Amino acid sequence: MDMNWTDDPMHDVPGADQPMDGTDVAVLSRLARVVTAIDPVPDGLVERSLFAMTLAGLEAEVMELQLIEAPVGSVRGEAPPLEARTITFTHERLTVMIAxxxxxxxxxxxxxxxVAPAGDGVVVELRQPGGTRATTTDDDGRFVFESVDRGQASLLVRPAEGEDAPAVTTPVVEL
Known part of the structure; x- marks a missing residue:
């Protein structure tokens, strides 16, 4: 069904074509309080959003998220107990898999x-809103980060010293 301006429910609202006044502001203010009480902004959303935008602004090539095997959980509720899950990121030059x-x-x-292709000395940075941790890969391309805070994170992979290639970053994922 196509809707034209005469079908618009606001068409018959008295004062709809007038500028906002104090009554409008009061109604919108009450509506904002109701929405905030019923469906509040999740804790940390602003910080996570700013973190994601900062990562997006990095001058690094971005990998593509290939596969996620994860337990089903609520978006707004408490994080479910973490079961083992695997995430693979691919790029034309390399692949990173994390468990x-x-x-x-x-x-x-x-x-x-x-990290594949495997190589010793590839620098892997784990970036989270609280800070950055770095390690290097061994000859098999393996790396480990122990005792990492839950929450938003991404990896930045820098080539081994002496290699002339740009860094590659993963999308932000929830740990």
Whole structure:
């Protein structure tokens, strides 16, 4: 059904074509309080959004998220207990696979990863809103981050020293 301006429900609202006044502001203010009470903005959303935008602004090539095997959980609720899951990122030059599992303390995440093609000395940075941690790969392309905070994160992969290639970053994922 096509709707034209005469079918618009606001067409018959008295004052709809007038500028906003104090009554309009009061109604919108009350509506905002109701929406905030019923469906509040999730904690940390602003920080996570700013973090994601900062990562997007990096001058690095971005990998493509290939595969996620994860437990089903609520978007707005508490994070479900982390079961092992695997995430693979691909780029024309390399592939990064990470396996996430609960750390021994149950509060944090352990990240076991592999970069292919394998090579010693590839720098892998784990970036989160709280800071950045870095490690290097071994001869098999393996790297580990232990006791990582849950939440938003991405990886930045820098080639081994002496290689002339740009860094590559993964999309932001939830650990």
């Amino acid at each position: 996430l599992s609960a750390a021994d303390d149950g509060e944090h995440v352990r990240v076991d990863g592999w």
